[in-house]
Amino acid sequence: MVLKHENLFHVGVVVEDLDQGMAEFRESLGVSWRQPFFPSADVKTPHGRSTMKVGAVYTEHGPVHYELLQRIDSGLWQTCGLHHLGYWSNDVAGDTERLVKLGYVLEGMMMREDEVIGAYLLLNGSSRIELTPRSSSQRLLGK
Template sequence: MIDYQRLFHTGIRVPDVDAAMAEMGPTLGVTWASVQHNPAQQVWTPQQGLQTVALTFAYSCEGPQHLELLAGERGTIWDGSADPGVHHVGVWVDDVAAETERCVSAGWQVAAAAASPDDGYGAFTYVVPPSGPIVELVWSAIEPAFESWWSGGRLGSERS
């Protein structure tokens, strides 16, 4: 069962991450970890299969409930140009594949994943219950890397 007490972020699609950081940071009293730009983010969707897309994102440093700002290419699940706003909530899970399959068995749908179902979904999935809100299941093994990033370290494909 998904432990909702492990909720750690709210994902917000935006057209421009830097502009959203400037708009939201001072008013909400949050600072931001370094912006990440991944020009080759792998994502699998039921409609398009596995694809590589550009994704820019940043998280608030303050938690335990972080804000995640996402800006993706037009037409992707992260496209904030036409429909910006709250997109999903993220929850740490120890076994993404098992939790995703459990959700599917309960009537939920997979909206996207880091890898195809045949390849075990990867480090995250977006699952959607019939009532609608997207829940991102994120592999808890990467939590230490995020904690380090939120504390001023590097996450990965950091832009200058």
């Protein structure tokens, strides 16, 4: 088994405006937010490799967090709404390979030079998951 329920750590939602999305979630769900961050993501897809700047923010508390992602005009984050379930992985490249063998379709990999630092995969064309290195937990969630 590649995906374990106990490794689910966030639900990713793409929003049109990060500040407005944070306010709406705060008001409707009573959540508090960590500091937003705006990394440049080097993304490798079946169509090639590109760099995209994306805004993101996680809720303060879990165990399952919300992640809001700022919509961008092209690429992986262009459609607003529920986007993915995020899982910790101790081996993103290896787990990606195992999931592809189980029928998932690799949609994109986030890269740092030649190191895989995240992956998006689809099952049945609509259920998207994200694999994130467990080693990123301190940086992303302060844990």
